[in-house]
Amino acid sequence: MAVIAGNWKMHLGPHETRGFFKDFDTSVLETGHELILFPSTASLGAAFLARGEAVKGIGLGVQNIHWEDAGAFTGETSAPIAANAGAEFALIGHSERRHVFGETDEETTRKVAAARRHGLVPVLCVGETLAERRAGRVDEVILRQLDAALGDLDVEDKRFLVAYEPVWAIGTGETATPDDASAAHATLRARLSDAVGAERASRVPILYGGSVKPENAEELMAAENVDGVLVGGASLDPVSFAAIVRAAGKPR
Numbered sequence: 148m149a150v151i152a153g154n155w156k157m158h159l160g161p162h163e164t165r166g167f168f169k170d171f172d173t174s175v176l177e178t179g180h181e182l183i184l185f186p187s188t189a190s191l192g193a194a195f196l197a198r199g200e201a202v203k204g205i206g207l208g209v210q211n212i213h214w215e216d217a218g219a220f221t222g223e224t225s226a227p228i229a230a231n232a233g234a235e236f237a238l239i240g241h242s243e244r245r246h247v248f249g250e251t252d253e254e255t256t257r258k259v260a261a262a263r264r265h266g267l268v269p270v271l272c273v274g275e276t277l278a279e280r281r282a283g284r285v286d287e288v289i290l291r292q293l294d295a296a297l298g299d300l301d302v303e304d305k306r307f308l309v310a311y312e313p314v315w316a317i318g319t320g321e322t323a324t325p326d327d328a329s330a331a332h333a334t335l336r337a338r339l340s341d342a343v344g345a346e347r348a349s350r351v352p353i354l355y356g357g358s359v360k361p362e363n364a365e366e367l368m369a370a371e372n373v374d375g376v377l378v379g380g381a382s383l384d385p386v387s388f389a390a391i392v393r394a395a396g397k398p399r
């Protein structure tokens with residue numbers, strides 16, 4: 148089974164969110180893959196209602212959370228508020244959070260802990276910039292980002308997902324080759340294995356993200372160690388999102 152997640156970023160308001168669910172071809176749920184959507188926080192309620200019974204198979208999440216449970220943090224959303232609003236997952240450390248908003252590894256550590264405290268499944272995003280790739284630092288960067296988030300994972304058996312999203316491939320039309328994705332995913336899997344044991348590491352889905360489209364989704368998802376995809380732009384349209392789910396083929 149693959150995990151196919153859509154990160155809507157700062158797109159699709161409540162009205163458009165209802166339209167998305169109305170137009171979404173729910174027969175793709177029969178493929179048996181796990182689908183997750185990350186609407187903007189303001190559209191989460193609309194997504195929760197629009198998803199209704201018919202498309203219950205689609206999980207919902209938020210794109211970011213604060214590490215504190217409550218307080219004077221204007222503009223932020225806490226894990227308990229997100230969970231109460233219907234979120235089951237939380238993206239943490241997305242490259243735009245790290246590189247546009249200056250989020251640090253220390254903050255991702257605290258956010259992963261907050262998500263886990265409140266029953267949200269963390270989807271930790273890691274990925275190198277082009278300069279880091281050119282300097283041969285891919286493994287060093289993604290392992291540092293992974294290590295920051297591992298925390299108490301070794302003692303608790305809660306669900307955890309990782310998304311490898313090379314920064315240079317996000318929203319650029321540039322995609323990592325399936326071999327590049329496989330290599331980074333193998334590096335991440337090996338570290339998870341050291342941290343939590345091979346059996347548990349094999350159950351942590353590692354998604355690839357960065358310019359995934361219906362045309363390239365199949366070969367990326369067929370790559371070794373790639374357990375699914377995190378899709379930005381191409382997840383905004385229900386037809387192309389459904390096409391990506393179909394590209395995953397039959398669950399392995």
Ligand code: PGA
Nearest residue numbers: 317318357358378379380
């Ligand atoms: P993209 O975004 O598919 O538009 O490149 C991916 C992401 O940022 O999660």
